[in-house]
Amino acid sequence: MLDISEIRQIEFDVLVIGAGGAGLCAAITATKESKKVGLICKSLLGKAHTVMAEGGMAASLGNVDKRDHWKIHFRDTMRGGKMLNVWRMAELHARHAADRVIELEQWGAVFDRTKEGLINQRNFGGHRYPRLAHVGDRTGLEMIRTLQDYGIHKDIDIHMECTALDILKDESGKVAGVVCMYRETGEFIIFKTKSLILATGGGGKAWEITSNSWEYTGDGYAMAYEAGAELMDLEFNQFHPTGMVWPPSVKGILVTEGVRGEGGILKNSEGKRFMFDYIPEKFKNETADTEEEAARWLAGDKDARRPPELLTRDVVARAINAEVKAGRGSKHGGAYLDIASERSAEDIKKKLPSMYHQFKVLAELDITKEPMEVGPTCHYFMGGIRVEADTTMSTVDGLFACGECAAGMHGANRLGGNSLSDLLVFGNLAGMGASKYAKELSEMPKFSDEDAKRIIRNATSILNREEGENPYLMHESLQNNMQNNVGIIRTDSELQEGIKNIENLKEKNKNVKANGSSQFNPGWHEALAMRNLLITAEAVARAAHLRTESRGAHTRDDFRDESEEWYQYNIISKKGEDGTMQVIKERRKDADPELERIANATLEDLEAEVAEERKS
Amino acid sequence: MGNRKFKIYRGDNTKGELVDYNCDVTEGMVVLDAMHRIQADDANDMACRWNCKAGKCGSCSVEINGRPKLACMTRMNEYSPDETIMITPLKSFPIIKDTVTDVSWNYKQNKRIKPFSPSQNKNNTEKGLVMQQVDVERTQHFRKCIECYLCQNVCHVIRDQGAQDKFVGPRFMIRLASLEMHPMDDADRIPAIKEDYGSGMCNITRCCTEVCPEDIQITDDGIIPLKERVVDRYFDPFMILFRKIFKK
Numbered sequence A: 001m002l003d004i005s006e007i008r009q010i011e012f013d014v015l016v017i018g019a020g021g022a023g024l025c026a027a028i029t030a031t032k033e034s035k036k037v038g039l040i041c042k043s044l045l046g047k048a049h050t051v052m053a054e055g056g057m058a059a060s061l062g063n064v065d066k067r068d069h070w071k072i073h074f075r076d077t078m079r080g081g082k083m084l085n086v087w088r089m090a091e092l093h094a095r096h097a098a099d100r101v102i103e104l105e106q107w108g109a110v111f112d113r114t115k116e117g118l119i120n121q122r123n124f125g126g127h128r129y130p131r132l133a134h135v136g137d138r139t140g141l142e143m144i145r146t147l148q149d150y151g152i153h154k155d156i157d158i159h160m161e162c163t164a165l166d167i168l169k170d171e172s173g174k175v176a177g178v179v180c181m182y183r184e185t186g187e188f189i190i191f192k193t194k195s196l197i198l199a200t201g202g203g204g205k206a207w208e209i210t211s212n213s214w215e216y217t218g219d220g221y222a223m224a225y226e227a228g229a230e231l232m233d234l235e236f237n238q239f240h241p242t243g244m245v246w247p248p249s250v251k252g253i254l255v256t257e258g259v260r261g262e263g264g265i266l267k268n269s270e271g272k273r274f275m276f277d278y279i280p281e282k283f284k285n286e287t288a289d290t291e292e293e294a295a296r297w298l299a300g301d302k303d304a305r306r307p308p309e310l311l312t313r314d315v316v317a318r319a320i321n322a323e324v325k326a327g328r329g330s331k332h333g334g335a336y337l338d339i340a341s342e343r344s345a346e347d348i349k350k351k352l353p354s355m356y357h358q359f360k361v362l363a364e365l366d367i368t369k370e371p372m373e374v375g376p377t378c379h380y381f382m383g384g385i386r387v388e389a390d391t392t393m394s395t396v397d398g399l400f401a402c403g404e405c406a407a408g409m410h411g412a413n414r415l416g417g418n419s420l421s422d423l424l425v426f427g428n429l430a431g432m433g434a435s436k437y438a439k440e441l442s443e444m445p446k447f448s449d450e451d452a453k454r455i456i457r458n459a460t461s462i463l464n465r466e467e468g469e470n471p472y473l474m475h476e477s478l479q480n481n482m483q484n485n486v487g488i489i490r491t492d493s494e495l496q497e498g499i500k501n502i503e504n505l506k507e508k509n510k511n512v513k514a515n516g517s518s519q520f521n522p523g524w525h526e527a528l529a530m531r532n533l534l535i536t537a538e539a540v541a542r543a544a545h546l547r548t549e550s551r552g553a554h555t556r557d558d559f560r561d562e563s564e565e566w567y568q569y570n571i572i573s574k575k576g577e578d579g580t581m582q583v584i585k586e587r588r589k590d591a592d593p594e595l596e597r598i599a600n601a602t603l604e605d606l607e608a609e610v611a612e613e614r615k616s
Numbered sequence B: 001m002g003n004r005k006f007k008i009y010r011g012d013n014t015k016g017e018l019v020d021y022n023c024d025v026t027e028g029m030v031v032l033d034a035m036h037r038i039q040a041d042d043a044n045d046m047a048c049r050w051n052c053k054a055g056k057c058g059s060c061s062v063e064i065n066g067r068p069k070l071a072c073m074t075r076m077n078e079y080s081p082d083e084t085i086m087i088t089p090l091k092s093f094p095i096i097k098d099t100v101t102d103v104s105w106n107y108k109q110n111k112r113i114k115p116f117s118p119s120q121n122k123n124n125t126e127k128g129l130v131m132q133q134v135d136v137e138r139t140q141h142f143r144k145c146i147e148c149y150l151c152q153n154v155c156h157v158i159r160d161q162g163a164q165d166k167f168v169g170p171r172f173m174i175r176l177a178s179l180e181m182h183p184m185d186d187a188d189r190i191p192a193i194k195e196d197y198g199s200g201m202c203n204i205t206r207c208c209t210e211v212c213p214e215d216i217q218i219t220d221d222g223i224i225p226l227k228e229r230v231v232d233r234y235f236d237p238f239m240i241l242f243r244k245i246f247k248k
Helices: A021-033 A070-080 A087-106 A139-151 A219-226 A274-278 A281-286 A291-298 A313-325 A345-351 A353-362 A418-440 A449-464 A471-485 A492-509 A522-546 A593-600 A603-615 B031-041 B104-112 B133-142 B150-154 B170-180 B190-195 B207-211 B218-234 B237-246
Strands: A008-017 A037-040 A156-159 A162-169 A175-182 A188-198 A237-244 A265-267 A335-338 A372-381 A399-401 A569-575 A581-587 B002-011 B016-025 B061-064 B067-070 B085-088 B095-097
Touching: A008 A021, A008 A175, A008 A418, A021 A037, A021 A139, A021 A156, A021 A188, A021 A418, A037 A188, A070 A087, A070 A593, A070 A603, A087 A139, A087 A418, A087 A593, A139 A418, A162 A188, A162 A219, A162 A449, A162 A522, A175 A449, A188 A219, A188 A418, A188 A449, A219 A399, A219 A522, A219 A569, A237 A313, A237 A353, A265 A274, A265 A313, A274 A313, A313 A335, A313 A372, A345 A353, A399 A418, A449 A522, A471 A492, A471 A522, A471 B031, A492 A522, A522 A569, A522 A581, B002 B031, B002 B095, B016 B031, B031 B085, B061 B150, B067 B150, B067 B207, B104 B170, B133 B170, B133 B218, B150 B170, B150 B207, B170 B190, B170 B218, B190 B218, B207 B218
Parallel strands: A008 A037, A008 A188, A037 A156, A188 A399, B002 B085
Antiparallel strands: A162 A175, A175 A188, A237 A372, A265 A335, A335 A372, A569 A581, B002 B016, B061 B067, B061 B085
């Protein structure tokens, strides 16, 4: 019989799961207020998904264009999110992003510089001004290394290659801890904690064509869901317009939006620059309508409007999809992304060194001479764990969430560059919120041994079964299902088919089997992740089925327009009393009138207002 | 490209062997793809580390036919069709299982290094640090490092002499160089570079530079300048005199 007293236990005030940008930032911030801070991560420190972010982090520093202001960043974010963002979160983000970037520089980040010696900023889709602080096209690496090198000198107890299995609660429903497993040895450990911050990232590994690594299996969503927390907006999955499409083995790997930010253009097989045909009504006034104007903008003319390649990601991804469907796709079924004809070879190597290297090695293609082939790839979850904006606490007491695994900040579609700044802003708020909560608890909440035993038994039964399903092949069928039925363009019948397949896979998963021992066994790890992937996939498919409109990244072929009615609602997923997933429409809170005014103001009016404010 | 032969190390630090596998290889595949295919079909419990699959995270470092490489950036067509591909763990670190090694020693070295200490002079402003691009370029060059530890793996001091207690290794020499050459860093790490981090141990064979997947000029731009700074400080008679006179 399993005896819980034989399992090692460690106590924390604040424990963070996930060591990407958000998790590290939360842990660092928590050390200011809390004595015992822990951090666990599935990979080695410094390898989390943040490392792959390329383009930059958005903040209205105004170093390149002085007209920038948090209000304009906020307006861009809301319009990019199709106004479904949680108003307060978008406000907090826009207001605090600049301070967080400057703080990161004090912690050791070395951004590219302007001529004046300040942090340089680049253009990106949906941002009115050059706004992204960056380091070539490896900004994520700079961010995670800075946080890592700074964080290891703070008093944080770091546990690497440690997988969180499930959350423990006390009798009153407060968070009490989490059961984890060291990947190296297979040893279980219980972390008792007053507050728990999830910074576990997204679940893009449920799709076949994805820019996400093995870690992105929706662990945070599933653990929070099992603990009774509410998930929100799961139907909004961002397909980044430019993933690699050739050769097959690299399909989905990200090609930074920075390529377009630096002037790259999209062409179809007929050589036509097709994005001019896909400018949405709402963005017509702010987008160039001729190649001549787009060229002037690239040359630095501040009166020229932005090229259509820099429309928001949802728009560009759909346009590429439509061109391919109409038979005008590139050789391997994508679009051509051409920077060679727009910039000198020297510029390209300087501004986009890792793209140059990536294509050279993986596709044997020189991007300073030839166009790249690109197509949509599953990239980011706008939805996630529902949190309170200022504290980042979920609907479960003591459970916090920040970064990609939290919902609300990005609405129906995220702007490029808003993710890295989100990690810093909400990582910081989570660290403070969780510390405050922990301080107010007089004693450590107590979990029940039975719960801990159940979690451990669920994990070990996968190894102990005589025979069962191969987890790798299960994962492949889930990926096929999501790619084909819950992809970039969705319809009722396919979504129903997708849900049916997920139900079948859930049944099969009860009998998943991993061969071998518990020591560093990827088959077992894959099997453990399957439950999380399936919960994530089900929440996505059910929410996508319920939302009968097209908004942002969620595109329904059978409901092609945004609906006034749906603007009023979020979709909430929650585990019901009977153990099945409840997916409901919930009316949004009314917007703060001042924020609503800013978001809906015309650009001219808002720019005039900001200029006026600065004078006085 | 057809069916290819592999030999992959299976086992741990105490015992292990090279096991034969076969795998169908298609156009554009890298070695990591083949490892994943083998894992899914024939060896479910075969341990391997990886993350980004695009040469950005430095997780999948292994030795392929004896050469230290990132498995995700090594294309199958680099090898002739009849060549057997041998995949073994990094030799300089203890094996955990199969191709996965215990690299925790590296994390301990990083912790010994005094982190960035921003100067509070007039260039530290409300709008951030004021530094010219040309002055940060060297530091940025070192900060491209993805911590794959291939350089640590081939460093003679670590690999052949086993002198882990005397030298932090090339990865952390360039971490030190990135801090020492940061225009707004105030700390002085030169004494520690000489005494604690073992700059004198490196005999400039440039093996580290050769294997760096980020093409960082570890030896010429990082280690040698640091060695020179140590020499200037401790062994240059003119400088010693200069410091005595001006009490610096």
